[in-house]
Amino acid sequence: MLYAFELSGEHEELPAAEVFACLKIEGLDFRPHTSIDQCLVVEIAGNAENVEKILTGTITDRLAMTHHILKVVGITENTPDAILKLAEAFDSSGYIKEGQSFVVRAKRIKHHVDFPGEFLERKIGGCIYRKGFRANLKNPDVEFRVILSEKAVLGTLLSSIDRSAYEARTPQNKPFFHPGVLMPRVARALINLSGIKSGGLILDPFCGTAGILIEAGLVGARVIGIDAQEKLVMGARMNLEAFKLDYALMEGDACRMPLKEATIDAVVTDPPYGRSAAILAESLEGLYSCALEEIERVLKPGGIAVVVSDKPASEYGEKVGLKVLNIYAQRVHRSLTRIITIFQKDNFSEELKNENKSRE
Template identity: 85%
Template sequence: MLYAFELSGEHEELPAAEIFACLKIEGLDFRPHTIVDQCLVVEITGKEEDVEETLQGPITDRLAMTHHILKVVGISENNPDAILKLAEAFDPSGYIKEGQSFVVRAKRIKHSVDFPGEFLEQKVGGCIYRKGFRANLKNPDVEFRVILSEKAIFGTLLSSIDRSAYEARNPQNKPFFHPGVLMPRVARALANLSGIKPGELFMDPFCGTAGILVEAGLMGARVIGIDAQEKLVKGALMNLEAFKLDYVLMEGDACRVPLKEETINAVVTDPPYGRSAAILGGSLEELYSCALSEIERVLKPGGIAVVVSDKAAAEYGEKAGLKVLNIYSQRVHRSLTRTITVFQKELKNENGKQE
């Protein structure tokens, strides 16, 4: 069965990468089907009821860079004739039940089409009405959506991500605020990229005000935070307490993590940039080199570390023995572009050697 994810568009690659990570975390059997601007269509195999329960439950709860999840009716060229032909021909069983009401919503992505969405909503609505269903614009049982990108994706709404919850957790709304931190949606997406699961151990060795830890903790992870500044550790404590999370905090050095080898399931961290980093680490190079060595030491084999930096961290991670899986760039403003590097500690074979 095909399912579509209506993406936020705030990054070219991260929203889709976050979805793939979440589907993998939940153990769904999937493969990419179609990728167009701000929409990803995935084929997921398995019992339909179980798949949709997972999509509407844990997947919806985890995602940050997606607006909606749809059950796909069909995909066509993005012109009215092709879309209406699809709407006329589709079998409504499996999408809407007898006696249920419906509404049609069309979403135009940028300048993909030159015709109004309202026109299409009326025409597609007419097709569904002629199949024996009644329209209800205010309180429908089923919402049909048409995403108008390079292709037209027609489907029914399964769930919507509560993006307002992330806005409510913006840094300035937390008990302790410090400038220059990641926004909650980005922090959540990076935590998802790490593959962290409920009950697992998650670490941020440069935790600052605990923005990343809060997002991982809200997904059920047991979080461990370290920071060199006493003020920030106290602030992180206030923020973690506000969300009643399972955490351990310590004032310490990311280059000397007081944890046993191979005890952490995932790491996501946003080390300090520029002058502050040089003050804490002697030099930026020393800081990245020793911190990534410690991350490699404490990560379990197969564990993922996501490192945010204002310069490429790949070379330091590779020297520490980590494998680079992906590198993403995120432009924050004219003078700052973040580099997001996803590392993995390689699995060991039967002889205890890395594969």
């Protein structure tokens, strides 16, 4: 069955990558089908009822860079004739039940079409009305949505992501505020990209005010935070307490973490930028190098580390044996572009270490 994710468009690659990560976390059998501007269509195998329970439950709760999830009726060219032909021809069973009411909503993506969405809503509504269903604009049982991008995707709305919840958690709304932190939607997307599952153990060795840890805790992960500044550790505690999350916090050095080897499932962190940042290392380059060495040490084999930086961090990670899976650039403003590097600890490197230890 095909399902469409109506993406936020706040980044060219991150929203789709986040969807794939969440589907993988939930163990769904999927493959990409169609990718167009601000819409990703995925084919998911398995019992439709079970799949949709997961999509409307855990995945809807986790996603940050998606607006809506649709059950796809069909994909066609983005012309009125092609879309109306699809609307006339589709089998309504599986999308709307006898006696249910409906509404049609059209979403135009940028300037991919030059006709008004309202025109198409009326026309598609007429097609569905002729199949024996009644329209209800205020309180419908089923919402049909058509996404007008490079192609047109018609489907029924399964769920909508509550993006207002992320706005409610903006840094200024938390008990302790400190400038220069990630916004909750970005932090949640990075948590999802780490592949952390509910009950997994996640570390932020530069935790600051705990924005990343809060998003991890809200998806059910166990969280550990470290920061070099006592003031920020105290502030992080205030923020975590406000969300009633279980946590472990400590003031310390990311280059000398009091954690055992291979005990952490995932790391997501946003190290300090700029020369004025309060760090214990002699330079930012030295900080990245030694912190990534520690991250590699504490990660479990196969574990993911998501590192945000203002300069490329891939070479520092590769030097300590971490594998680079992906690199994303996110422009924040004219003088700052965040570089998001996804590392993975190689199973082979851990096996080699163990072999060397046994020889010693």
